[in-house]
Amino acid sequence: MALREQFAYERVESRLEALISGGALGPGDRIPSVRELCRMERISPATAIQALTNLEARSLIFARPRSGFYVQSRPHLPLPTPAHAIARPQRPKVSEHVAQVFRDFDNPRTIALGAGIPHPSLLPTTEVARCVSRAARQYATDFGRYGSRETDLGLRKEIALRLSLAGCTMSPDEIVITTGCMDALNLAVRAVANPGDTVLVESPTFFGILQMLESLGMKVISVPSTCDRGLDIAAFERALSRYRIATCILIPSFGNPHGASLDDERRQTVVDLAARHGIPIIEDDIYAELGFDNSRHRPLRTFGRSGDNLLCGSLSKTLSPGLRIGWVAGGRYAEDVHRLKLVSSITTPQVTAKAAADYLRSGGFDRHLRGLRKMLETQMCRISSAIARAFPQGTALSRPGGGYFLWVELPERVNSLRLRDAASHHGISICPGPIFSHTGEFSHFIRVNCAIDWSSAVEAALQTLGQLAHVQNDSPSENS
Numbered sequence: 001m002a003l004r005e006q007f008a009y010e011r012v013e014s015r016l017e018a019l020i021s022g023g024a025l026g027p028g029d030r031i032p033s034v035r036e037l038c039r040m041e042r043i044s045p046a047t048a049i050q051a052l053t054n055l056e057a058r059s060l061i062f063a064r065p066r067s068g069f070y071v072q073s074r075p076h077l078p079l080p081t082p083a084h085a086i087a088r089p090q091r092p093k094v095s096e097h098v099a100q101v102f103r104d105f106d107n108p109r110t111i112a113l114g115a116g117i118p119h120p121s122l123l124p125t126t127e128v129a130r131c132v133s134r135a136a137r138q139y140a141t142d143f144g145r146y147g148s149r150e151t152d153l154g155l156r157k158e159i160a161l162r163l164s165l166a167g168c169t170m171s172p173d174e175i176v177i178t179t180g181c182m183d184a185l186n187l188a189v190r191a192v193a194n195p196g197d198t199v200l201v202e203s204p205t206f207f208g209i210l211q212m213l214e215s216l217g218m219k220v221i222s223v224p225s226t227c228d229r230g231l232d233i234a235a236f237e238r239a240l241s242r243y244r245i246a247t248c249i250l251i252p253s254f255g256n257p258h259g260a261s262l263d264d265e266r267r268q269t270v271v272d273l274a275a276r277h278g279i280p281i282i283e284d285d286i287y288a289e290l291g292f293d294n295s296r297h298r299p300l301r302t303f304g305r306s307g308d309n310l311l312c313g314s315l316s317k318t319l320s321p322g323l324r325i326g327w328v329a330g331g332r333y334a335e336d337v338h339r340l341k342l343v344s345s346i347t348t349p350q351v352t353a354k355a356a357a358d359y360l361r362s363g364g365f366d367r368h369l370r371g372l373r374k375m376l377e378t379q380m381c382r383i384s385s386a387i388a389r390a391f392p393q394g395t396a397l398s399r400p401g402g403g404y405f406l407w408v409e410l411p412e413r414v415n416s417l418r419l420r421d422a423a424s425h426h427g428i429s430i431c432p433g434p435i436f437s438h439t440g441e442f443s444h445f446i447r448v449n450c451a452i453d454w455s456s457a458v459e460a461a462l463q464t465l466g467q468l469a470h471v472q473n474d475s476p477s478e479n480s
Contacts, residue, residue, distance in 0.1 A: 008043050009050035015041075016051065020060055020071055021382070021454045023375035031061055031069040059385045074381045075388035077397040080258070080409035082232070083203040083224040083441055086239050092210040092220050092438035097417070101207075104420075104429035111461040114431035116256065116404050117321060118451040122375055124359075124368050128320045131355040131362075139354055147347040152177045154357035155348075159313075159327055162360070166288070168299045170306065174334045176341050177348040178326040181286045181314035182208055185249065186216075187344070188282045188310045188328050191336040193218060193246035200239055200248040202231055204407070204436035204445075206256040206284070209249055220438040221245065227398040227407060230260040233269055240277045248274060248281045253288040253297040257436050257447035258407040259400025261297055271304040280333070281309040286317055289369055291402035292377040307331035315356060317404065317451075318369060324349070325356045373402070380406065380450040386459055387448070390466025392473040406448045414472045416446050422468045428461045 006014075019025045032040060037048040052069050055061045061069045105115040136143075142151075156172035163170060178184040185208075193199060195217035201209055203222035213220055223239050224232040230252060239245070250270070252262040262270065274281050283300045291297070301309040310333060314326035330337040359365065383406060384397060396409040410416065416432035423430055433445030452458060 008041075009047045009054070012037060012041050012043060012048065012051040013054050016055060017060065020378060023371060023378050025071050026374045026378050027071050027073045027381045029071045030067075031055075031071065033068050059389065060382070071378075072381060072385060074384040074399060075397070077384075077388055077395060079227045080396045080398060080407050080445065082226040083222065083437070085224065086235050087203060087220075087222040087437075087439045087441075089198045089219040089221045089243060090438065091217070092214045094207055094210045094435050094438070095214055097432065097435045098207050098211050100420070101429065101431055101435065104424055107427075107429075109427055110424075111428045111457055112452070113448050113458075113461060113465070114429050114446070116317070116449050116451070118317060118404075119453040121453045122372055122451055123320060124364070125320070127362075127364065128323065128355070128359060131358040132323075132351065135351045135355040135358060139351060142350040147350045147353075151350045152348040152353040152357075155325070155353045155360070156327075158357050158360040163299070163311075163329070166296050166298055167302045168306075168311070168329075170329055174329050174331070176328045176330060176334065176337045177353060178328060178341065179324045179345065179349075180316055180321075181284065181312055181326040182212065183344075184312035184314065184326040184328045185209065185282065185284060186212055187337050187340045188312055188330065188333075189213070189216065189218070189247060189249065190340050191330065191333045192280050192282070192310070197246035198243060200236075200243075200245050200279075201438075202250060202255065203439075204257055204433070204442055205249075206251065207431070207435040209284070210435075210438050218246075222438060225255060225258065225260065227258045227260050230255060230262040230266065231270060233266060233273075236270065237273050240273055240279065245277075245279055248279060249284065250281060250300070251284045251287075252300060253285060254290060254400055254403030256284075256287070256403070257405050257431070258398045259403045259405055260398070261401065264298065264303075267298070267300055268303045271300050271309070275304050275308060280331075283309060283311050285311055285313045287403040288313070289318055290373055290376060290404070292373050293401065294370060294373060301329070301331065310337075318372065319356070319359065319365070323352045323356055325352060376402075376404065376450060379452065379454055382454055383448060383450050383462065386462040387466070390463045392466070392470050394473075395469075404449055404451045406450060408446050408448055410444045410446065410469055411473045412444050413475075414444050414469050416442070416444055419446065419465075419468055419472060422471075423465055426461075426464050426468070428465055430465065 156175040202225035311329040394411040398407040431447040433442030
């Protein structure tokens with residue numbers, strides 16, 4: 001049977017939706033008026049009104065009296081509740097649940113709402129591929145030998161330049177190139193702590209950090225971190241005073257999973273407290289360039305003696321996860337980090353390092369970041385609205401100013417591990433809350449990734465996830 005021709009209002013609706021989903025029209029932006037649509041699309045006022053009415057019914061736009069239609073912002077749900085208290089030191093045990101998350105994600109038929117991996121459509125993959133191809137041609141002989149410290153100097157210079165624009169001046173010699181940010185964090189923590197030592201983290205925090213500390217045989221103490229202000233400063237100070245802590249691993253810019261950031265005053269306090277106790281801070285800075293207002297938070301090390309704290313970053317969330325480019329600015333621990341890197345991986349992959357340097361040098365990165373930030377904000381608004389429509393009453397939702405993630409608190413009757421299993425049967429993967437805590441807290445929370453390609457399948461998956469949450473919420477025996 002032949003497909004019917006699109007009605008004119010459907011065509012206009014689809015075009016406006018594409019502008020919103022692609023980031024050309026961001027949250028709060030004004031939609032062309034009825035008159036403007038009639039002129040642009042050569043349609044009648046009734047057709048334009050029908051298209052706008054449909055978009056409003058889908059919560060993509062909203063009307064302001066005597067002003068017009070605007071792209072919808074995020075719904076104002078309550079913020080999720082924070083962790084209850086400082087959790088005493090103990091060894092984390094999250095690897096089994098984390099492995100399940102990645103097994104689900106590896107299924108190509110799965111709608112991946114959990115894993116923090118950007119969809120290729122958000123990244124300049126064609127430009128990066130050109131840089132890799134050019135580097136492979138120019139440095140073909142490098143495939144036949146190991147690299148030296150000079151191999152990645154160009155990349156280290158570009159990273160040092162970008163950090164200097166954030167107020168963090170350093171020599172390229174201080175920077176060690178790594179295989180992504182997890183490798184950077186691993187080298188950093190091994191440079192300042194030993195098996196059996198206690199490491200302070202936020203609660204909740206990125207499960208990869210907990211999994212890494214588990215593999216290194218280290219203990220974890222966690223301090224509450226809220227969705228609006230980040231790390232609980234008073235609890236942080238108490239933990240530093242009561243326990244023998246080797247180092248702290250913090251995500252002060254658009255934290256994972258809740259997206260909160262520390263303001264400058266609180267950053268200064270954190271750095272001062274750690275310095276007073278002689279404890280180095282390892283900063284995970286991976287999302288710092290993804291602020292929706294196009295600003296960048298200053299790294300923690302700019303608030304104290306620059307050599308005391310270590311800064312870890314990566315291009316995996318902003319440019320290309322496939323390049324596997326990360327780095328550590330090790331401060332006074334730089335030589336220890338470099339030595340550990342030699343033991344672990346000897347050298348940096350030469351072609352990808354040169355390709356990354358080439359791209360950063362080209363000047364297109366900042367333009368790409370502006371577009372990426374706008375698309376992420378738009379996706380976050382759309383997903384927030386879908387959650388508000390589909391999830392049970394009593395759901396709470398974070399409101400990040402940047403980054404990838406939404407932190408969702410469901411009603412207490414909903415068990416997120418069981419929700420993950422139920423969602424998996426429907427071809428949907430999520431990240432359950434307990435993997436973000438070394439004590440298994442956050443049993444009714446989930447993390448949702450917004451760095452995805454919005455589609456009707458994603459919208460349907462969120463609706464299904466909401467229905468599954470409703471089933472648990474309406475059946476108390478599910479969690480007995």
